[in-house]
Amino acid sequence: MERLGSNVPGLISLFVIFLLAAGILAHETTYNVVDFGAKGDGYTDDTQAFVNAWSWICRNSTGPSALLIPAGKTFLLDRIVFQGPCNYAIHLKVDGNLKRINEIWKDKFNSWLLFIRISVLNIYGSGELDGQGTDWWSCKMKNKCPFEAAHNLELLSCTNVQIWGLKLINSPMMHIAVGQSENVYIGGITISTPSDSPNTDGIHIQKSQHVVVTDSVIGTGDDCVSMSDGAVDVSVSNVTCGPGHGISIGSLGIAGTVATASDIYVSNCTFSQTTNGGGSGFARNISFVNIKMNEVYYPIIIDQYYCPHKRCSYKTAAVQVSDVKYLDVAGSSTSKLAITLNCSQTVPCTGITMDNVNLWSADQGQQVQSNCINAKGSAGNKISPAVPCLTTY
Ligand SMILES: *[C@@H]1O[C@H](CO)[C@@H](O)[C@H](O)[C@H]1NC(C)=O
Ligand SMILES: *[C@@H]1O[C@H](CO)[C@@H](O)[C@H](O)[C@H]1NC(C)=O
Numbered sequence: 001m002e003r004l005g006s007n008v009p010g011l012i013s014l015f016v017i018f019l020l021a022a023g024i025l026a027h028e029t030t031y032n033v034v035d036f037g038a039k040g041d042g043y044t045d046d047t048q049a050f051v052n053a054w055s056w057i058c059r060n061s062t063g064p065s066a067l068l069i070p071a072g073k074t075f076l077l078d079r080i081v082f083q084g085p086c087n088y089a090i091h092l093k094v095d096g097n098l099k100r101i102n103e104i105w106k107d108k109f110n111s112w113l114l115f116i117r118i119s120v121l122n123i124y125g126s127g128e129l130d131g132q133g134t135d136w137w138s139c140k141m142k143n144k145c146p147f148e149a150a151h152n153l154e155l156l157s158c159t160n161v162q163i164w165g166l167k168l169i170n171s172p173m174m175h176i177a178v179g180q181s182e183n184v185y186i187g188g189i190t191i192s193t194p195s196d197s198p199n200t201d202g203i204h205i206q207k208s209q210h211v212v213v214t215d216s217v218i219g220t221g222d223d224c225v226s227m228s229d230g231a232v233d234v235s236v237s238n239v240t241c242g243p244g245h246g247i248s249i250g251s252l253g254i255a256g257t258v259a260t261a262s263d264i265y266v267s268n269c270t271f272s273q274t275t276n277g278g279g280s281g282f283a284r285n286i287s288f289v290n291i292k293m294n295e296v297y298y299p300i301i302i303d304q305y306y307c308p309h310k311r312c313s314y315k316t317a318a319v320q321v322s323d324v325k326y327l328d329v330a331g332s333s334t335s336k337l338a339i340t341l342n343c344s345q346t347v348p349c350t351g352i353t354m355d356n357v358n359l360w361s362a363d364q365g366q367q368v369q370s371n372c373i374n375a376k377g378s379a380g381n382k383i384s385p386a387v388p389c390l391t392t393y
């Protein structure tokens with residue numbers, strides 16, 4: 001039990017870092033993107049004005065700066081690389097709306113708004129980031145896109161980043177992608193995209209440490225929050241997921257090397273109409289605490305054989321899943337299998353523990369079941385449906 005709360009000091013120090021950053025930024029100079037020539041009429045391509053504003057603030061400012069994207073306007077933007085390192089911390093106050101120019105790119109480029117190598121960055125406001133992804137979705141569904149679709153917003157090699165309050169919709173691919181970054185706080189976000197849009201994950205985290213996702217509402221066509229290779233020390237709390245696929249941890253075991261995702265704490269979250277509540281493929285030290293399930297297809301699932309793109313090597317199934325805790329999990333399942341622990345024979349799952357887990361069928365009068373292959377661990381008294389492969393303690 002003690003281990004459950006042990007990430008709290010980590011979270012607190014993260015908050016302290018952000019408070020410090022906010023304190024430094026209290027003396028920032030504010031610039032308005034309109035003064036760099038942006039029109040914000042929803043028709044004019046404002047890309048160059050944003051690029052000019054960014055490069056000036058990033059490289060010519062003599063102190064912390066804020067770039068205001070004013071409310072009541074819609075800025076039409078092509079892909080932009082917000083390149084660091086910058087001289088000082090930057091606030092991006094996004095109160096206006098940003099809209100991606102609706103085109104399928106003819107060359108490879110992963111993101112619409114890419115932030116790279118920036119060391120203190122706060123992106124916040126009440127604006128909406130519309131990725132206008134419909135054309136990408138349809139070519140993707142026909143398997144005819146020339147390149148991978150773009151993420152709405154990507155952080156690459158950034159540290160001390162706070163993203164707060166934005167609304168993100170219709171991303172061609174993931175709405176927020178976090179890669180090779182550290183100390184990232186994402187809070188008060190709303191993400192909404194049609195449930196039939198392909199690969200439109202809400203937030204995707206990989207090769208990153210100390211990431212907090214909190215107080216957000218995420219409905220997409222794919223994972224709510226996905227964590228793959230090298231996602232370490234991630235906390236997801238008070239997030240409402242659905243519709244979509246729920247949380248996936250360590251699922252992208254695409255042939256070759258797989259760095260384990262670990263130290264993940266999911267608490268106070270609600271899953272509604274999702275395909276899973278928390279699925280893990282290759283990962284260790286994960287806790288799901290105080291979780292509500294509302295019509296979830298596989299509320300609890302560990303599947304070491306999960307292989308969404310059919311490109312997994314057999315090796316991937318040999319990556320261990322260990323120390324996964326489920327504490328205070330309740331709600332309804334739309335599949336008969338409310339609990340699935342599907343582990344490999346060569347590397348069984350170990351240290352799976354459950355306490356106070358209560359799942360029932362979303363269809364009145366139906367029973368739910370558990371399925372357990374090569375999983376070891378222990379369960380408390382109040383586990384429904386029973387999971388016979390776990391030793392009762
Ligand atoms: C910004 O700084 C660069 C050198 O770092 C300089 O070449 C450029 O003229 C400056 N731009 C402005 C608008 O001052
Ligand atoms: C949970 O997040 C919602 C926003 O989605 C917020 O309104 C609410 O205050 C948060 N609850 C707590 C206990 O922080």
Ligand SMILES: *[C@@H]1O[C@H](CO)[C@@H](O)[C@H](O)[C@H]1NC(C)=O
Nearest residue numbers: 006007233262263264265285
């Ligand atoms: C497990 O993860 C938590 C964060 O969720 C961390 O505080 C703790 O130290 C980790 N335990 C081990 C044994 O690595």
Ligand SMILES: *[C@@H]1O[C@H](CO)[C@@H](O)[C@H](O)[C@H]1NC(C)=O
Nearest residue numbers: 214235236237238267268290
């Ligand atoms: C989850 O909610 C409980 C109250 O129900 C609160 O004490 C705890 O701090 C919350 N955890 C997180 C990580 O927000």
Ligand SMILES: *[C@@H]1O[C@H](CO)[C@@H](O)[C@H](O)[C@H]1NC(C)=O
Nearest residue numbers: 303305337340342343371373
């Ligand atoms: C469990 O793993 C087997 C492979 O051994 C696979 O055929 C089956 O579909 C999996 N079941 C679930 C529910 O994921």
